[in-house]
Amino acid sequence: MSWADLFSRQVYRNIIIDNLQYCIANKGLIIYAYVIMSNHVHLLVQSNSGQLSNTIRDFKSYTSKKFIQCIEQNKESRSEWLLNVFKQAASMHKRNSHYQVWTHENHAVHVYSDKFVMQKLDYIHMNPARAGLVRQPEDYIYSSACNYAGETAVLPEVEVLTLSVISVK
Template sequence: MKEGYVIRDQSLPHFLTVTIVDWVDVFSRKSYRDCVIECFEYCIKNKGMTVYSYVIMSNHIHMIVQSNEGKLSDLIRDFKKFTSKTILEKIQSEPESRREWMLERFKLATESHSRNKNFQFWQLGNHAEEIYSEKFMWSKIDYIHFNPVRAGIVSNPQDYIYSSASNYIDLKGIIDVEIVQIPVVNVLKSSSVVKYNSYEK
C-alpha cells in the first residue's frame, strides 16, 4: 500500500508515528523501551537528530523530530532499522513469555513485504506530517504528551517517564529534547499555553 504521508522537505521538523506490526504490545516491557531511548540518544549525538517531543506507548511511538543534515527519511529509516534489529535480538535471547507468539506475528508480516526476509517489526510508513506553524507544533506536542493520560496510564503527562512532557514541565527527562518556547504573543489567549499550564500539579 502506498504511503499517503510523504516527507517532502527533508530539513523541516515533522510529526511522525511509527507502529509495531499488528499493534503488538512490545513496549509493555522496560527493556524494549530502553532500546528506543538508546537509539534516540545515539541519533541525537551522532546523526544530527533534533527531538522536540516524543512518547513511547505500548505499541507505537509518536515524535516530532528534525534532521539537521536535511535527511529526515534516511534518519527515520535508520532509527527503525536499528530499533527493530536490537529489540528482535532481545526477544530471542532474553526471558520473554510471549516470544513464540510475537515472532510468529513478525514472521507472518513478511509475507506481504518482500524487503524483509525473516521478520517485519515496524509497519510500513510513518504517517509524517510537516510542522508548518507554531500553532500546529503545539497542537502536536499536546497530543503527544497527553497520550498516556488518554490511555489511563497516568493522571498528569509529566508523570509518564517515557515521554518528553517532564522535559517541558520539570526541565529534565531521560533524554535531552529541544524545548519549544511558549508563544509570547497573545499569551493569555493562547490555547497552547492553557494546555501547557494544565500540566502543572
C-alpha cells in the same frame, strides 16, 4: 498488521532510548517531543543534517534487529507469539525477508505553524493520559511532557520548543 505491546518491557524501551540518543549524537537528530507507549512511539523531530528520512529508516532498521535479537536471546515469555506477529507482518510485504517490527509508513507531517506544532505537542503528550495510564501527561516518564513541565526527564535529550523557536524553525 496488529500492534504488539513490545514496549511494555523496559528492555525494549531502553533500545529505543539508546538508539534515539545515538541518532542525536551521530546523525543530527533533534527531538522536540516524544512518547513511548506500549505498542507505538510518537516523535516530533527534525534533522540538522537534512537527512531525516534516512535517520528514521536507520533507526527503525537498527532497533528492529535489536528487538528480534533480544527476543531470541533473552528469556522473553512472549517470544514465540511476538516472533509470529512480526513474521506474519513481514509476509504481507515483499521488502521483508523475516520479520517486520515497525510499519513501513512514518506518518511524517510537515509542521508549518505554531498552532500546528502546539496541536502535535498536545497530541503526543496527552497520549498516556488518554490511555488512562496517568492523570497528568508529565507523570508519564517515557514522554517529553515532563521536559515541558520543567521537570527532570529521562533520556533521550529533548529540545524544548518555545514560540520563538517554533517560529524560526
